[in-house]
Amino acid sequence: MQTQTSPQPQWLRSYYFTRALFSLAWIAAAILSGGHSALVSALLVIYPAWDAVANLVDARSNGGLKANSSQALNVAVSTVTTVAVILAAINDMHAVLAVFGVWAILSGLLQLFTGVRRWRSYGAQWVMILSGAQSTLAGGFMITQSLAAVPPTILDIVPYAGFGAFYFLLSAIWLTVGISRKANAKG
Known part of the structure; x- marks a missing residue:
């Protein structure tokens, strides 16, 4: 078990x-895009691509990827989603939103699994577990909205x-408090 x-x-x-x-x-970029199609398209592709890179770096x-199978799978899912968003954008935003919905469900389930696995080592993962569950529900909502x-x-x-x-900010703060408490208990 990792110590704080x-x-x-x-x-x-x-x-x-x-x-x-x-x-x-x-x-901020999405809100300020003003619907400019080139910027919107870039942002839609960047979001799952960033998730793939972030999960890869984290794993x-x-x-490594072998020790973190849920994240390895999340890298693959986010990479496929990046390509799927490019292809869906050729059709329309309904297709893009549906792709994001499917991605939110899959990545949410994988994040939930990663949070449960990490809880044993780091604690403070309840936020990531909640985030994974919420992502899964949001994905279903996005699919419904795409129709x-x-x-x-x-x-x-x-x-x-x-x-x-x-959720990421709350997790970071939660870990910061835990690290600080652990340091104060030792000092």
């Missing part, structure tokens, strides 16, 4: 802060990214 003063919880805290900041920057920093007659926009994905930012 080992480098891994501190790295995980930094990783969660980075994920939160990326999501907040993505949200490699925590024992609506009203054309979706990138703003339909912003709440999903917002909850992700919130």
